Amino acid sequence: MTAAGSLQTDVLVVGGGLAGALAALAARDAGATVALARRSPGATALSSGAVSVAPDPTALPSTTFAARAGTVESARRLAALQPGHPYAAAGVALDRLWESLEFAARELPLLAPPSPRPRWLATPSGSARPCGLCQRSMVAGDLAEAKGILAVVAPRGHLWFDAGLVAGGVNRLAALGAPRAVIARLDLFMWEEAALGRPHDLARLLEAPGAAEAVGAMLRRSLPAGAAAALFPPLLGLSTAARVPERIAHAAGIPVAEFLSDLPSVPGLRLAAAIDERLAAAGVELVRGELAGRGPGEAVSAGGREVRARSWVLASGRFVGGGIARRGTLVEPLLGIPVLASDGPFSQAGAHLASRPAASLTRRDSGSAQPLLSAGLKVDADLRPLGLDGRPVHERLFAAGAVIGGHDQAADGTGLGVAVFTGYLAGRSAAAAGGRLVPAPRGVRA
């Protein structure tokens, strides 16, 4: 945290979520030296912990899991239907979506290798989401693959997760190919210090030596007849190294998985911790603190340290991460890049969201798209943010993740998929961008 002199790197990544991390790792993998500046773990820690890349936009609610398009084909269909979406903005580069998913799974070993067909994972609210990438602790809960009866584990007396809602949701999906779900009530957290535990407290309790084995033995005793797998609330350890799902599965004798998480999200925290660990191991220089500066090539102050980088990847997130802020109008606070992109009626080129009254960016109808929630930067096919004149604001400034507009990253089922895809591409482009350390040309600040 102390000022340790100035730092010169090839690539500076701004933002520490999944997009920023993958940009840093992709650039590092391509041989560049990388610094990553961030204030906090990023909104990735608030995610469900799985990466839903793209739902099939052409599927009907009654289309079976088996009849739906695969992950990459779904993203292609989505890009064709939504011209403002980052998948569409990337153009032919969308061919590299699969490559980016494989890269993410290789770099973050807690993620299972991507499967061509999305895994259908149960959510805590009684629905299921198609996920192109998920954590290894979730694989056995894939509703499209599970055979036999799924035992949904309900910790008796705890209010955080409603197993009845989850099991009911799975059973409603039977016509699509989901297995039958039965609730298995366990006296999991009945001792005093666990009684009012928050999810991360409970996850830590399961990491203790013997705790996961005891849970597994308890599960084995109360398994419903014919159970082929057990679906736990997303509490299976804060650290992957504790191997909680494996230990429970070994003691119980059946495969064990966790369903997706609500907030606060233990799998999200686990993903953020895995990112930290991997960034350190890959030799990415981590700079903590606020950032102030003008753009690639120029010295910036980050966490009290002077950083100079040839190219930048802006992965500062959206409203939570602070990449886009609403100060009367919508602004990009770091470099002042205009906020141009959104979906819905403002997806046409040149819609300058900051010039619109805020009331026009929200809709009364809660079912329709909310332009405010998909507001962000507009990018070209190389993921460089565009200025008001439609040209990149800087030759070697790239954007990744939720700071790119045109998709509602929290709701449309492509949030972390866009982070993985754009992070990977932006990191590779930033590493390949030529040029020397020269002052930025005019016009970085719009």
Next chain:
Amino acid sequence: MSASRVVALSYLAWRALVAHPWKRLAQRGTGAERFVASYAGEGLVPTRPEDRAIGEAASACIGCGLCEAGCALSGAAASVRDLGLRAAFRLYSRGTAELPLARTALEACAACPGCDPLCPTGVPITRIVRHLLSRLPPSYNPPPGPP
């Protein structure tokens, strides 16, 4: 003009021209001091510019609970933990009258900076807790009541 109207207007004129100026001349202390004299007993103290700044900083909290993963409060008593540090400063940073209700949670804070770098929206949590602690009335005794 009716008699009652004359009486009413005369009363208003007396209030405006005599009673109010007389009160202004007779009163002691600044406005802030008189505010404290009148309302401090109810736990309401004036909002200073630094209090306003703290309130604005706290308003960036989205209640995600990420800070609590790195918070030593999880070692505190169950009742305090149940309230949570986040709830303490979200609920009580605006009204000082209810601030003493958060006293146990605020005082259980070990003032380690563990939560600050965890906040995705950049809320200066330890600074807010320190400020709220300094605003707690020093000699507050909870009113007697059923436990």
